[in-house]
Amino acid sequence: MAKRGAWEIFKNYVGFRKECLPKGGYGIHSPFVFDLYTNVIGINKSEPIFKAIEAYRKEMIKSDIGIIRKTIAENMNGGFRGELVKLKKLASVVAVPPHLGRLLYRLANHFKPKVMLELGTSVGISSLYIALANPEGYLYTIEGDEAVLGIAQKRFESFNVKNIKPICSTFETELPRLMDEVDKFDFVFIDGDHNGNKLLQYFDVIQNKLTDNSVVIVDDIRWSSDMEDSWNELIAKPEVTVSIDLFRCGILFFRGGIAKQHFKLRYGPY
Numbered sequence: 001m002a003k004r005g006a007w008e009i010f011k012n013y014v015g016f017r018k019e020c021l022p023k024g025g026y027g028i029h030s031p032f033v034f035d036l037y038t039n040v041i042g043i044n045k046s047e048p049i050f051k052a053i054e055a056y057r058k059e060m061i062k063s064d065i066g067i068i069r070k071t072i073a074e075n076m077n078g079g080f081r082g083e084l085v086k087l088k089k090l091a092s093v094v095a096v097p098p099h100l101g102r103l104l105y106r107l108a109n110h111f112k113p114k115v116m117l118e119l120g121t122s123v124g125i126s127s128l129y130i131a132l133a134n135p136e137g138y139l140y141t142i143e144g145d146e147a148v149l150g151i152a153q154k155r156f157e158s159f160n161v162k163n164i165k166p167i168c169s170t171f172e173t174e175l176p177r178l179m180d181e182v183d184k185f186d187f188v189f190i191d192g193d194h195n196g197n198k199l200l201q202y203f204d205v206i207q208n209k210l211t212d213n214s215v216v217i218v219d220d221i222r223w224s225s226d227m228e229d230s231w232n233e234l235i236a237k238p239e240v241t242v243s244i245d246l247f248r249c250g251i252l253f254f255r256g257g258i259a260k261q262h263f264k265l266r267y268g269p270y
């Protein structure tokens with residue numbers, strides 16, 4: 001389904017703002033979500049590593065270097081094998097924005113997940129935020145474009161990150177294989193193919209390895225109407241006990257013993 005235009009996103013945001021709870025945590029009647037929102041999500045504390053990651057982004061934004069996409073499956077993500085893409089686009093448009101990177105960092109740092117999974121490495125900006133937040137955890141990150149993953153891998157080396165395993169494969173091929181390798185996923189960041197049906201398919205595979213303490217973050221839940229429909233399907237699943245909609249991304253929890261609740265909360269510049 002086609003990406004929503006700026007006007008449609010804006011109208012969507014106006015609707016979201018009418019429904020969401022105010023900043024500051026007022027009206028959040030779940031102690032778990034109140035604590036998470038006021039002490040983790042909404043905290044705007046700078047960490048020294050943010051500067052280093054953002055310096056890497058700036059370096060790419062300033063460069064005029066282009067790379068030829070080498071997707072390992074021809075039809076992957078709409079099929080852009082052979083396309084020339086500038087690093088500045090990958091760093092400024094494709095990668096998570098700084099405020100989302102900081103959120104990923106804070107969530108990984110707070111929950112200290114042991115086994116982490118990312119769908120969609122690209123040039124590695126979100127991977128760096130996640131892995132560097134939680135050196136005791138181990139991040140599997142999957143990317144189907146060999147050329148962009150090559151850029152990320154070089155940077156992982158220069159950051160001397162030891163807890164990332166970059167995997168060059170499609171999600172469709174690699175996810176079933178990983179299911180045999182890992183016991184569980186404590187933390188999952190889904191930022192790949194922006195296709196609602198695919199999102200549900202990936203979730204169905206991953207679901208078998210989620211535990212009561214797992215956290216799943218889905219990016220671009222309003223990218224298109226089918227992404228939003230699939231997000232709504234995810235939050236309706238009985239195993240999702242708490243869900244938080246932050247407009248751009250959503251967070252899912254699977255904790256037992258609590259009543260199912262959904263929250264729309266403000267985070268970030270929009």
Ligand SMILES: C[S@@+](CC[C@H](N)C(=O)[O-])C[C@H]1O[C@@H](n2cnc3c(N)ncnc32)[C@H](O)[C@@H]1O
Pocket residue numbers: 076077094095096119120121122123124125126127142143144145148169170171172191192193
């Ligand atoms: C939005 S980008 C990821 C951005 C990255 N998380 C960051 O913040 O820097 C999505 C990536 O997923 C990859 N991708 C999309 N569909 C895929 C698939 N089916 N299998 C493997 N990789 C895929 C694309 O090549 C692209 O690099």
